[in-house]
Amino acid sequence: MIYFIKKGSRLLEYVSAAVLGLMMLHVVADVIGRQLLSSPAPATTEVVAFYYMVAVVFLPLPFVELKQQNIVVDIFYNFAPAKAQRVMRALVEITSIIFFGLMTFASAGHALKAYAKGEMVQGYYQVAIWPSRFALPLSFGLVTLILIVRLISETLLERPVLVDEQESANEESEGGLV
Amino acid sequence: MTDRIEIGLIGIAVALFLIIIRTPIGVALALVSFGGICALTSFSAAWSILTIVPFNFITDWNLSAIPTFLLMGYVASQAGLTSGLFSAMRMFFGRVPGGLASSTVIASALFASASGSSVATAAAFSRIAVPEMLKARYQPGLACGSVAAAGTLGSLIPPSILMILYGIFTDASISALFVAGVFPGILSAAMYIAMITLRSWAKPDLAPRSVEEYSWAEKWSTFRDVWPLPALIVSVLGGISFGLFTPTEAGAVGAFVAILIALVRGKMTREVFVRATIDTAVGTATIFIIAIGASMLSTFMALSGLPVFLSSVLMEYTASPISLIIMIGISFLILGMFIESISLILLTIPVVLPMLQALDINLIWFGIIMIKLLEIGLISPPLGMNVFVMKSSLGDRIPLSVMFRGSFWFIAVDLLTLALLIAFPAISLWLPGILQ
Numbered sequence: 001m002i003y004f005i006k007k008g009s010r011l012l013e014y015v016s017a018a019v020l021g022l023m024m025l026h027v028v029a030d031v032i033g034r035q036l037l038s039s040p041a042p043a044t045t046e047v048v049a050f051y052y053m054v055a056v057v058f059l060p061l062p063f064v065e066l067k068q069q070n071i072v073v074d075i076f077y078n079f080a081p082a083k084a085q086r087v088m089r090a091l092v093e094i095t096s097i098i099f100f101g102l103m104t105f106a107s108a109g110h111a112l113k114a115y116a117k118g119e120m121v122q123g124y125y126q127v128a129i130w131p132s133r134f135a136l137p138l139s140f141g142l143v144t145l146i147l148i149v150r151l152i153s154e155t156l157l158e159r160p161v162l163v164d165e166q167e168s169a170n171e172e173s174e175g176g177l178v
Numbered sequence: 179m180t181d182r183i184e185i186g187l188i189g190i191a192v193a194l195f196l197i198i199i200r201t202p203i204g205v206a207l208a209l210v211s212f213g214g215i216c217a218l219t220s221f222s223a224a225w226s227i228l229t230i231v232p233f234n235f236i237t238d239w240n241l242s243a244i245p246t247f248l249l250m251g252y253v254a255s256q257a258g259l260t261s262g263l264f265s266a267m268r269m270f271f272g273r274v275p276g277g278l279a280s281s282t283v284i285a286s287a288l289f290a291s292a293s294g295s296s297v298a299t300a301a302a303f304s305r306i307a308v309p310e311m312l313k314a315r316y317q318p319g320l321a322c323g324s325v326a327a328a329g330t331l332g333s334l335i336p337p338s339i340l341m342i343l344y345g346i347f348t349d350a351s352i353s354a355l356f357v358a359g360v361f362p363g364i365l366s367a368a369m370y371i372a373m374i375t376l377r378s379w380a381k382p383d384l385a386p387r388s389v390e391e392y393s394w395a396e397k398w399s400t401f402r403d404v405w406p407l408p409a410l411i412v413s414v415l416g417g418i419s420f421g422l423f424t425p426t427e428a429g430a431v432g433a434f435v436a437i438l439i440a441l442v443r444g445k446m447t448r449e450v451f452v453r454a455t456i457d458t459a460v461g462t463a464t465i466f467i468i469a470i471g472a473s474m475l476s477t478f479m480a481l482s483g484l485p486v487f488l489s490s491v492l493m494e495y496t497a498s499p500i501s502l503i504i505m506i507g508i509s510f511l512i513l514g515m516f517i518e519s520i521s522l523i524l525l526t527i528p529v530v531l532p533m534l535q536a537l538d539i540n541l542i543w544f545g546i547i548m549i550k551l552l553e554i555g556l557i558s559p560p561l562g563m564n565v566f567v568m569k570s571s572l573g574d575r576i577p578l579s580v581m582f583r584g585s586f587w588f589i590a591v592d593l594l595t596l597a598l599l600i601a602f603p604a605i606s607l608w609l610p611g612i613l614q
Contacts, residue, residue: 017455020462024246027430031423049237056245057236060463070202071464071521077200088199095201099209106229129237136233 002161005149008142009062016059023052043125050121050129058135062142066162086155093151100144107136182218186482189214193475203521207471211478218481227477235473236466239426243342243352245462246429250436252454252461254292254410255302257440262403263288264306269392269400276378276385278314279324280371282307286328287367291335291411292436296519296556300329300564304572317384318576319584320374323557326564326581327370327588330553333519335363337414337428340523340549343469347476347527350541352425353418354610358542361605362550366595373591406439419613465520472524479528489533499537503544503600506530507551514555519563522552546606547599554592557585 027048030041064070077088111133119130146162154160189210196206208228215224254260267281274280282303290299303325311321333340336356345352378385414432417423423431440446479485492502513522534544556564559582569578599605 013456013459016459016463017452020245020249020455020459021451023242024249024430024433027242027246027427028434031427031431035422045239048242049239053236053238053242053245054233056459056462057466058232058463060459061467064460064463064467067460069460069464070204071468072200072202073197074200076198091199092196092201095196095209096205099205099212102212102228103232106225107232110229110233133233 002149005062005142005145006066006162009066009146012059012139012142013063016056019052019055019059023048023056026052043127046121046125046127046129050127051132054132054135058139061139062146065143065146089155090151093147093155097144097147097151100140100147104137104140104144107133107140111137180483182482183484183487185214185217186479186484186487189478189482190484202467203525204467204469204471207468207475207525211471211474214478215474215481218478227474231474231477232470235470238346240342240346240352241466243337243426243429244339244465245458246433247337247339247342248429248461249454249458250410250414250429250432251292251298252457253433253436253440253450254407255289255298256450256454256457257436257443257445259406259410259436259439259443259445260289260292260302261306262400263407264303264310266400266404268310269397272392273387274375275382275387276320276374278307278311278316279320279374279378279385282311282324283328283331283367283370283374286325287331287335287363288407288411290329290332290363291337291415292407296329296332296553297563297567299332300326301567303329304568308568308572308576311385312575315386317584319580320377320384321584322565322568322572322576322581323584323586323588324370324374326557326562326568326585327592328367329564330556330592331363331367333549333553334359334366334546336360337425337432338549339465340519340552341545342425343465343520344523344527344545344548347472347524348531348541348545350545354542355545356415356418356425357610357613358546358606359549360609362546362595362599365598365605366550366592369591369595370588373587377587406443410435410439468521468524472521472528475525476528485529485532488529489536492533493536499539500600502533502537503539503547506533507547507596507600510548510551511554511558514552514558519552519556522555523548540603540607542610543603543606547596550592550596550599554589554596557592558582558589 026041026044030044034040077085080088111130114130114133117130118128119133121127121129150160150162153162192213193206193210196210197203212224212228215227263285264281267285268278271277271281271284285307286299286303289302290296304322307325308321311324312318332338336359338356338359341355341359342352344350345355374385410432413435414428417431418425418428437446437451440450492505495501510522510526513526534541556562559565562582562585565578565581565585568581569576
């Protein structure tokens with residue numbers, strides 16, 4: 001189960017990275033096609049918005065949660081005593097489980113409805129968009145699982161199972177982003 | 179005060195509490211908005227917002243500029259396109275008083291333009307420039323202050339992720355924002371350099387004069403190493419200005435050009451590419467989860483009527499745009515000490531925007547002022563992100579207190595720059611005006 005969670009998160013992360021590369025190429029092809037050959041790449045805006053963006057934004061979420069790279073304000077946490085920190089962690093994990101649990105159900109329901117009616121977007125091109133809706137429940141569900149495992153193993157039992165010492169040392173992130 | 183406004187205020191208080199106990203900011207905003215909308219309307223209305231907003235918010239073609247610009251920045255720094263900048267600059271400014279610090283400012287400004295990110299700029303230069311300045315026996319405070327402060331140019335000099343987000347949430351033109359940031363960015367850098375030069379000239383032990391001499395051959399070979407970054411910047415900003423591609427497409431073009439340049443220089447390994455795309459995907463997800471939360475917060479705030487109420491209260495005291503901007507400025511400087519810039523911009527726009535519109539304040543001008551304010555927050559205690567990033571990449575060599583003391587002079591200069599930007603809107607608005 002733990003193995004599945006870790007592998008799954010990593011797999012989604014790699015898919016998202018690959019889609020990112022594809023998005024770049026597609027947009028560049030569109031610009032070059034439009035400027036030089038006066039024939040833009042087909043359905044660029046639709047595919048970018050409804051497929052690439054969805055994949056790039058939502059699929060990395062489990063990986064972000066696994067590596068605890070969410071943007072947080074931790075100045076107060078850092079100054080709190082160890083006991084209070086544990087309470088804070090528990091509260092935050094429960095809050096996050098509620099949120100991602102709700103999101104999983106909400107998005108799953110919507111994805112099934114979209115699938116049932118074969119949702120499309122009508123533009124210059126007609127593009128089916130229902131498949132990309134399933135990315136949301138998949139990612140949100142995995143995030144919820146990670147949070148539940150973390151709440152039980154790390155915060156309540158204090159026996160972490162998600163952190164791999166060697167791994168986390170190797171993948172020390174390079175500071176923030178923006 | 180009506181019940182609706184009370185619900186709005188309670189919502190803000192709960193969100194702040196959740197943020198303080200270290201809840202991811204996006205989760206805190208979204209969950210509070212969900213609860214608030216439940217209380218204001220009905221469960222089913224709130225549920226449908228939870229269902230619709232994430233997908234509908236993300237599937238916007240304009241937002242694709244954010245991951246692609248992030249990718250451009252990661253490729254540029256990981257493939258070493260930016261590494262020669264500092265050594266090139268020091269050859270030219272090394273002999274001016276405080277020259278190494280000024281070189282840092284100029285090199286950071288160029289780097290910032292390629293990365294679009296303040297924190298990334300500070301992280302890169304604390305490793306490149308601080309050790310060199312310490313070796314030249316610069317005062318540690320000046321060395322750290324110049325790196326932290328120069329890093330803040332990242333969001334002001336285009337392209338900038340903060341500007342894209344601001345433009346999307348306020349409906350202001352992103353290309354106008356980009357262009358408007360050019361002079362304020364240059365002005366900020368020039369003010370830093372003026373301050374560094376004057377202080378080092380008045381107190382020579384702050385920054386001992388460099389005695390290094392370089393031959394023309396050395397200068398030339400260093401310069402051959404620096405061309406990639408100006409080439410990248412010119413192709414991105416030039417392409418936008420000449421209408422070859424839109425600011426949205428510019429990110430993809432920039433990332434592509436960065437990869438091409440890295441390939442030409444033989445620096446594009448499989449590892450660099452994988453690393454850059456993985457980091458970009460993580461960065462994109464963390465930014466957008468906050469943006470989704472902020473977008474739900476906008477709906478919640480609009481339903482509660484809190485922004486309109488707040489602006490009517492404020493208007494009783496201040497009817498002029500300038501005093502409103504000063505009041506917003508002060509609250510931003512305070513909030514900016516605790517909350518990081520993307521979250522702060524997304525958190526406050528829903529509240530501030532109605533007031534700006536009521537007073538008919540130019541949104542491009544205000545955007546530049548807002549970004550400058552956020553940047554000052556990045557170097558001011560207790561939560562100056564740039565300073566913390568520098569601390570984490572430098573380790574125990576320099577205490578945090580020295581770093582913050584070093585950034586004090588830069589904050590003072592920034593406040594002066596800010597006053598100029600407020601007093602003379604033309605600094606920001608002149609360039610977009612001609613280009614239209």
